[in-house]
Amino acid sequence: MEEVVTCFLKSLPVVSLIICCISLTGTAEDQNKLERIEMCSTKCSQGLNCETSHSLFSSVCQTPSDDFKTSPVFQDINLSTVLRCEERQKCSLHLSIQMRMRIRDSIHGVSICTLRHGLIPNCKVISFSKDSIESGSLVDIENDCTKISLSQKVLLTVETVPRYCNTNWTQVYTAPGCSNRDLQQHVPDCIIHPTSAGVWISAGKLLYKVNPEEKSITVDVIDFHEGHNYNLRLCHAKGFICTSTGPLAVIKKEDTIKRATLSYSRLVPCLCIEGWSAVLDARRVQVCPFKQYVEELWTGITFDPIESSLSWQPLCPVTARVTLCQKQEHGDCINLPNTSHNVTRQKVKFAGVESHPQLCMKFSVNSEDWIRCPFGDQRFTAWEVSRHPEGAVLLYSPARGIFSVELCEVESMMPPKTCQSAHNYTIKVENRTSVEVPLPSELLHRTFCLQVRRQDVRYSVTLVHCFDPILQIYSNTSVNPSWIIVPTGALLALVILIALMLHVCLTVHQRRTQKEKNGSCPYEKQKDYTCVFMVSALPSKSALLGEAFVPVSPQNRSNEKAILLSD
CATH class of the missing domain: 2.60.40 (Immunoglobulin-like)
Known part of the structure; x- marks a missing residue:
C-alpha cells in the first residue's frame, strides 16, 4: 500500500507512472504464488545449532527474572504457507514459522504447538546450543514442518524452553483456500x-x-x-x-x-x-449457469380427469405465486377468487377444476407474470351457448354438468363483459346434448345477455353471451304459404295463356304465307285487314325493323292505278 501511495505522490512523467503501476500489478500477482520447499526443515542463525524433537505436554511455567520484563523474548513472529510438491499436481500445504527472539542464558530451546479443531495439540521443540552467541543477542529461527489443510484455522502457541510464565506468544492462523490460483493448479483438492x-x-x-x-x-x-x-x-x-x-x-x-x-x-x-x-x-x-431460465419452470402442469384436479410442482426451488385465472379475449387473465398460493418447493393442487380452454394458471415472480393454459389444445372441448334458427337459445356441453344461467342486462360491453342479474336458471346437461334455455318471449324484441357458469365444479369460468334483437326477430318471423302460392299460380297461368296466343298467331301467319305463294290469297279488303291484324299479332323480321307488313299483289297495284286515274 505504501508503494502505491509513493507511486502517485511522486511527480513522475506519464510513462514512469505506467511503469510504476505495472510493477505493482505484477507484485500483486506474485503474492498469489506460494513459496516452494523441497524438504521441510528447521533453520537457525549462524552460530546457533538447532535440533528438532516432538513433545506432547508442556511443563509448568517458571517465574522469569526482571530482565525478561525490560526486554521481551519474542521480538517478531511471522506466519505463512508454503507448498511442498512431489509432482506438479501433488502439492501439500505447510505452515512456515519465522521468528526473531532474544537469547537468555537460561533459555536453551523453543516450543511450537499447533492446535486444530477436534484434534490434540501437536508440539515440537527446537533445541539449540549457543556457545558462540552472547546472552541478549537477537537470533532468527525458522521451521516449516507443520502440515496444514485448506482453509484450516490453527491456534499457534510459541513458548520458551524451559517455560517461563507470561512470555508465550499466541495467534490464530487461517490457511489459504482454493480461491488462490496457485493452489487451483497444484493442490488436488483445489x-x-x-x-x-x-x-x-x-x-x-x-x-x-x-x-x-x-x-x-x-x-x-x-x-x-x-x-x-x-x-x-x-x-x-x-x-x-x-x-x-x-x-x-x-x-x-x-x-x-x-x-x-x-x-x-x-x-x-x-x-x-x-x-x-x-x-x-x-x-x-x-x-449452475442457467439461473435466468425461470420461464422453463412453468411446465409440467398435470390434469386428473377422474378427480378433475389440476396440479403443478416446480422442478427447482423458486419463490412464486400460483393463481387460477380466466383468460380474456384481449389477452389479460383475470384471477379467480381465493385461488392464490405461495410456493417454493411444494406441490400445488386445485381440486374440482373445469377443463375449459379459458381456465389458466398464472405464475408470478416479483412483478412479472407468466400465463399457462393447460386446456387450450384440441383435446379439451368447452360447453357452448348458441341460437337456434327459430330463436331458441341452446346450451351444449360435451360432458355432464350443472350450469347456472343468469338473464341479465349488460353493464359494460368492453371486455371483460359484466352484467346485472335479472333472473337465474339452473340447467342440467347430459353428455354431448343440448338443452333449451327457458327464456320469456318478450326478449325477442330487445337486447339481452346470458351469464353462464358451471356449478358442479369448484373452479370454473364465467362467460357472458349477448344476443341482438334484430337477429331474433328475423329468425322468428312466420310466413303464410298462400302469400307465395297464389301469386305464383296466377303468374304461371298468364304465361301459359300468352304462349297459346302466340302459337295460334304463328300458325295463321304460316298458312297465309303459304297461300300467297300459291296465288290463292283473297283480295277482299275486309280479309286483307284480317290478315294484317293476325300477322301483326306476331311481329316478323320487318316489324322488328319498324316496317308495317301488308301483302300486296301485282293485280292490286293495277287496280289502285286505275282508280287514281279515274279520279
Whole structure:
C-alpha cells in the first residue's frame, strides 16, 4: 500500500507512472504464488545449532527474572504457507514459522504447538546450543514442518524452553483456500474450484458449451488429477442434494482429449454440471449457469380427469405465486377468487377444476407474470351457448354438468363483459346434448345477455353471451304459404295463356304465307285487314325493323292505278 501511495505522490512523467503501476500489478500477482520447499526443515542463525524433537505436554511455567520484563523474548513472529510438491499436481500445504527472539542464558530451546479443531495439540521443540552467541543477542529461527489443510484455522502457541510464565506468544492462523490460483493448479483438492470466463465458461477447471439444437452440453475438463478418471453429470440442485437427470459420463485418465457430452431435456435454473475425480471422498464442483431460465419452470402442469384436479410442482426451488385465472379475449387473465398460493418447493393442487380452454394458471415472480393454459389444445372441448334458427337459445356441453344461467342486462360491453342479474336458471346437461334455455318471449324484441357458469365444479369460468334483437326477430318471423302460392299460380297461368296466343298467331301467319305463294290469297279488303291484324299479332323480321307488313299483289297495284286515274 505504501508503494502505491509513493507511486502517485511522486511527480513522475506519464510513462514512469505506467511503469510504476505495472510493477505493482505484477507484485500483486506474485503474492498469489506460494513459496516452494523441497524438504521441510528447521533453520537457525549462524552460530546457533538447532535440533528438532516432538513433545506432547508442556511443563509448568517458571517465574522469569526482571530482565525478561525490560526486554521481551519474542521480538517478531511471522506466519505463512508454503507448498511442498512431489509432482506438479501433488502439492501439500505447510505452515512456515519465522521468528526473531532474544537469547537468555537460561533459555536453551523453543516450543511450537499447533492446535486444530477436534484434534490434540501437536508440539515440537527446537533445541539449540549457543556457545558462540552472547546472552541478549537477537537470533532468527525458522521451521516449516507443520502440515496444514485448506482453509484450516490453527491456534499457534510459541513458548520458551524451559517455560517461563507470561512470555508465550499466541495467534490464530487461517490457511489459504482454493480461491488462490496457485493452489487451483497444484493442490488436488483445489483442481476443480469454480471460476468463470468468456463464452466458454470456466467452472474451476470445467469448461462447457451449450448446444441448443441438439439439447446437449459439451464439457471440457482442465487440470484435474491426472492419475484418476473424472466423473461428470447433470443434476437438479435442491439445497445440499443434487438429483441426477441422466447417466454419468466418465473421462478416462488415458484420454488425450478430456471431454464429455451430456444431454438435457430443459434448461432450468437449478440445472447444474457436477464434476469430481474418481477417488474416494473427492471434492465436487457444481456449476449452475442457467439461473435466468425461470420461464422453463412453468411446465409440467398435470390434469386428473377422474378427480378433475389440476396440479403443478416446480422442478427447482423458486419463490412464486400460483393463481387460477380466466383468460380474456384481449389477452389479460383475470384471477379467480381465493385461488392464490405461495410456493417454493411444494406441490400445488386445485381440486374440482373445469377443463375449459379459458381456465389458466398464472405464475408470478416479483412483478412479472407468466400465463399457462393447460386446456387450450384440441383435446379439451368447452360447453357452448348458441341460437337456434327459430330463436331458441341452446346450451351444449360435451360432458355432464350443472350450469347456472343468469338473464341479465349488460353493464359494460368492453371486455371483460359484466352484467346485472335479472333472473337465474339452473340447467342440467347430459353428455354431448343440448338443452333449451327457458327464456320469456318478450326478449325477442330487445337486447339481452346470458351469464353462464358451471356449478358442479369448484373452479370454473364465467362467460357472458349477448344476443341482438334484430337477429331474433328475423329468425322468428312466420310466413303464410298462400302469400307465395297464389301469386305464383296466377303468374304461371298468364304465361301459359300468352304462349297459346302466340302459337295460334304463328300458325295463321304460316298458312297465309303459304297461300300467297300459291296465288290463292283473297283480295277482299275486309280479309286483307284480317290478315294484317293476325300477322301483326306476331311481329316478323320487318316489324322488328319498324316496317308495317301488308301483302300486296301485282293485280292490286293495277287496280289502285286505275282508280287514281279515274279520279
